[in-house]
Amino acid sequence: MSSLALDSSPPRTRRRFTGWFSYLALSPSLVVLAIFFALPMGIMIGMSFADPQTLSPTLDNYHRFLTDGLSLAGFCRTAIMSLLVAVCVTALGYPVAYFLARSRTRWRAVVFALALSPELAGVVLRTYGWLIILEDRGFINDVLLYLGLIASPLPLSKNLFAVVVGLTHVVLPFGILSLMTSIQGIDPNLERAAQMLGASRLSVIRFIVLPLSVPGIVSSMLIAFTMAASAYATPALLGGAGFKVLATMIYEQVLFYINWPFASVMAISLLVMMLAISFAGVRYESRRRLRTAGAKGDN
Amino acid sequence: MTRVISILFWLSLAAVLAFITLPLLVVVAASFSPTATVTFQPFEWTFRWYGDLLSNRWLDPFLTSLKIATVVAATSGVLGLLAAYCIVYERLPGSDVLMSYLLSPLSVPQIVKGVAIVLFLSMIGFQGFLGTPALIAAHVVLALPFVTRMVATSLANFDANLDRAAQILGAGKLQRIRHVLLPMIKPGVLSGVTFAFIISFNNIPLSVFLVRPGDSTLPITVINYLEYSLDPVMAAVNVASMAFILVVIFLFEKIGGFSAQIHGGSK
Amino acid sequence: MNLLDIELVSVSKTFANMSVVKDINLAVPQGEFVSILGPSGCGKTTTLNMIAGFNAPSCGDIRVRGRSQIRVPPERRNIGLVFQNYALFPHMTVNENVAFGLKMKGAGSNEIALTVKDALRSVHLEGYGERYPRELSGGQQQRVALARAIAPRPSVLLLDEPLSNLDLKLREAMRIELKEIHEQLGMTFVYVTHDQEEAMAMSDRIVVMSQGSIAQEGTPAQIYRDPKSRFVADFIGKSNILAVSDVKPNGKTAEIVVGNDVRLIARAPDDDRPIRYCSIRPESVSLGAVTASGEDKSNRINAVVRRVINLGGSLEVLAQLSEELHLHILVRSSRSTVAPAVGETVALGIDAADIQTLAE
Structure with missing residues (x-):
């Protein structure tokens, strides 16, 4: 309250000097991003309208993307895979997040460390772990064969299943964090109040905690979706040739077919998918803000 | 009924934690096992794979990654600190626009940034730039927005009254920056720098386009190798690289990072 | 200097x-x-x-x-x-x-x-x-x-x-x-x-x-x-602020009318600005028209006790002077003090010097 009314400090001349200095100090960042981000992005967008042979302007690349079947299938595979990952992350992350948000015991620190530890390990290590586990001669098949439950190895890798498992594992810590923050924001007295009114544990979760943590669920789904859709290493290793997504298809276009224009179109389609999802998230969030602000105003 | 639910809850918690830790344990186990397959049948311990790590085949990419990550962490640390300082602390006119520009790379997937950069380099005929220089530039573009955001957050949390207190006690601008502002935002800057180091060191989606034979990073060397074979030496490489990251985090923490966040005092 | x-x-x-x-x-x-x-x-x-x-x-x-x-x-x-x-x-x-x-x-x-x-x-x-x-x-x-x-x-x-x-x-x-x-x-x-x-x-x-x-x-x-x-009377300490409807200056004092028909002798204003309010501190009103030293107060008014709150060392009394005129009164209380009962009619004493006239 007391420092509400503070403006720039005098004297004017010194301000002007620091303003000058600030722009100078800011310029390296602006220039680096202009050269290695803004300019390349512009070139890529321009390239998407160029003929692969002659580089003359054309819409053929977009036409091919929409009609060759393979590309759109890859686009849909990416979307479906990302959606599945988002659902799995949120479903698996919820109990952990609830525990982390509400527990006051020593176990909280242990669970917290366990839940976030994979983040330190890097994507390759984790993906390698899943390869060992899911491979035809891997851990799970080995156990099942040994127990005589199956006669021949189950196809657990190089498919949608393997990629979803691997990506869920990669994204899970982020989902848990965002769900945890949201659940922590719910007043525990609401749960006690519901219990005092006769609600069972299950009803408390069903009617109090779940509805109030919807924003956290939405943000966990969004994070998971965007991370999954843009992941490269996990689908490359666990999906391989058997399950191609946009990221791996873009890589192929660049390094095997050396088709820059078509790679650009695919990259743009991935970017559009991401931006659409983020935009939906922003819209949801601002609407929710408006609603809650309105509800407060009514009181 | 309540009992059943609570048992189910604890079971699901345990199952998820098992899911999270399983691949890590498997890799650690594999790194000590003579074959790449991990079975629950007893296996002999071997340290052979760790010995193999010291060959040039793994040492060279490791050193490349280390060099790149160090340069990236230092560069994006300095640039991010300057940028966040100018925008948040000096409140430059148009700071909102400048900030969204600086953070805009965050909304573009890495693989897309990678395509754009490699396309740009080949367009301007700078293919010779591929390898370490291109990797550094691309990783700075990746890390800079993160660092800027982290430093901006700690600057936004900086109590302006501390600055005023120093000023009324006679400290000029540079003295205030040196004695008050920098010590206060140090944890934020250090976590930003650590983060930059880690995302550069572990990066795949950008690096995959920009490496050159003989000038490749550790993760790229590993995944290229993994596509052909599950050699247990890979497990050792991965475990060693994770241990290295832990050491880096520990070192930064020691210099006064994250947990040294200063509490209270100016509430 | x-x-x-x-x-x-x-x-x-x-x-x-x-x-x-x-x-x-x-x-x-x-x-x-x-x-x-x-x-x-x-x-x-x-x-x-x-x-x-x-x-x-x-x-x-x-x-x-x-x-x-x-x-x-x-x-x-x-x-x-x-x-x-x-x-x-x-x-x-x-x-x-x-x-x-x-x-x-x-x-x-x-x-x-x-x-x-x-x-x-x-x-x-x-x-x-x-x-x-x-x-x-x-x-x-x-x-x-x-x-x-x-x-x-x-x-x-x-x-x-x-x-x-x-x-x-x-x-x-x-x-x-x-x-x-x-x-x-x-x-x-x-x-x-x-x-x-x-x-x-x-x-x-x-x-x-x-x-x-x-x-x-x-x-x-x-x-x-x-x-x-x-504003000052209200912000510094507690005060009864009453709207004044009529003033008759009379040398060092002035007769003022508050509420509809309650007449009070107040201190004469320092300047010529029109008087619109007067302020009376709660502790300057005594219950009973005679002070401890036996002096007469300039104003004696009858009022009905509407509320009594015991604050330990003192009593806060709300007294009704006329239909819409109330006064908050603060009296020290000791062991021997007999608290007035709600509904009781009491005589209030206020010194002219304790009634401050206000122009704004």
Whole structure:
């Protein structure tokens, strides 16, 4: 309250000097991003309208993307895979997040460390772990064969299943964090109040905690979706040739077919998918803000 | 009924934690096992794979990654600190626009940034730039927005009254920056720098386009190798690289990072 | 002729077309303890920030010891400031905090060590030098903030609601201590607060601010006894403010009509402005028309007791004079006091001198 009314400090001349200095100090960042981000992005967008042979302007690349079947299938595979990952992350992350948000015991620190530890390990290590586990001669098949439950190895890798498992594992810590923050924001007295009114544990979760943590669920789904859709290493290793997504298809276009224009179109389609999802998230969030602000105003 | 639910809850918690830790344990186990397959049948311990790590085949990419990550962490640390300082602390006119520009790379997937950069380099005929220089530039573009955001957050949390207190006690601008502002935002800057180091060191989606034979990073060397074979030496490489990251985090923490966040005092 | 430490000459401040401080004139002689008192949003903090140099006045001049400070940045004004939230440097020990100002002035290490010791002694914190602010209680942090501000021996010490984050008991103890430190140092103190009790307890002079202007200034006693406006009467202490419908001046007194038909003898106004209100302090009304010393009160009125609240040492009585005219009355109570019963008719006595007429 007391420092509400503070403006720039005098004297004017010194301000002007620091303003000058600030722009100078800011310029390296602006220039680096202009050269290695803004300019390349512009070139890529321009390239998407160029003929692969002659580089003359054309819409053929977009036409091919929409009609060759393979590309759109890859686009849909990416979307479906990302959606599945988002659902799995949120479903698996919820109990952990609830525990982390509400527990006051020593176990909280242990669970917290366990839940976030994979983040330190890097994507390759984790993906390698899943390869060992899911491979035809891997851990799970080995156990099942040994127990005589199956006669021949189950196809657990190089498919949608393997990629979803691997990506869920990669994204899970982020989902848990965002769900945890949201659940922590719910007043525990609401749960006690519901219990005092006769609600069972299950009803408390069903009617109090779940509805109030919807924003956290939405943000966990969004994070998971965007991370999954843009992941490269996990689908490359666990999906391989058997399950191609946009990221791996873009890589192929660049390094095997050396088709820059078509790679650009695919990259743009991935970017559009991401931006659409983020935009939906922003819209949801601002609407929710408006609603809650309105509800407060009514009181 | 309540009992059943609570048992189910604890079971699901345990199952998820098992899911999270399983691949890590498997890799650690594999790194000590003579074959790449991990079975629950007893296996002999071997340290052979760790010995193999010291060959040039793994040492060279490791050193490349280390060099790149160090340069990236230092560069994006300095640039991010300057940028966040100018925008948040000096409140430059148009700071909102400048900030969204600086953070805009965050909304573009890495693989897309990678395509754009490699396309740009080949367009301007700078293919010779591929390898370490291109990797550094691309990783700075990746890390800079993160660092800027982290430093901006700690600057936004900086109590302006501390600055005023120093000023009324006679400290000029540079003295205030040196004695008050920098010590206060140090944890934020250090976590930003650590983060930059880690995302550069572990990066795949950008690096995959920009490496050159003989000038490749550790993760790229590993995944290229993994596509052909599950050699247990890979497990050792991965475990060693994770241990290295832990050491880096520990070192930064020691210099006064994250947990040294200063509490209270100016509430 | 006393030297003036601070002068504000027609100082105004406008933020984005909002006039926050309007044409303030203030002169503070050396060694005085002045409080700037007012509700939040009255412009007192802006005024303080202008003296400190964090805000530049839109017009007017600020002088310290006769020298204009308009072009002087805060770091060269030689003014001390104690912040409401203490603003202690959390990464420095108590010693380093207190030494900061001296270090910035380039003092030698021996001098610094001695002065820091002195400053900590005067706030009773010897032996706390090696601790960090977070290891101290709120009251101790407050003392460190004070020591840090006085260590460089500023010409003026500004205090921005320094006690508002402390609990009541500590606040009351700190009032006495602040006053003692003021006397001991002989430094000019400008104390900004919204707490009228605090201002009354410590100040030599109180400046009451309202909506960006000075509503009244004077000694605590003057402000309390002779409020010049309805705002001051209401803001300083508790007061019954009654609308006056008619006035008949009569030498040193005046007959006024309050409510519809209650006539009271009041003190004659100081100036010729029309009288619109009068203010009566709750404790200046006696229950029963005769005072302890047996003197007659100028006004005797019958009233019906509507509510009695026992506050321990005193009784708060709500008395109804006429249909829409109520008075809050505060009477000391002791073992022998018989509390009036609700519904009972009592005689009230008020001295003419205790009825202050107000023009605004």
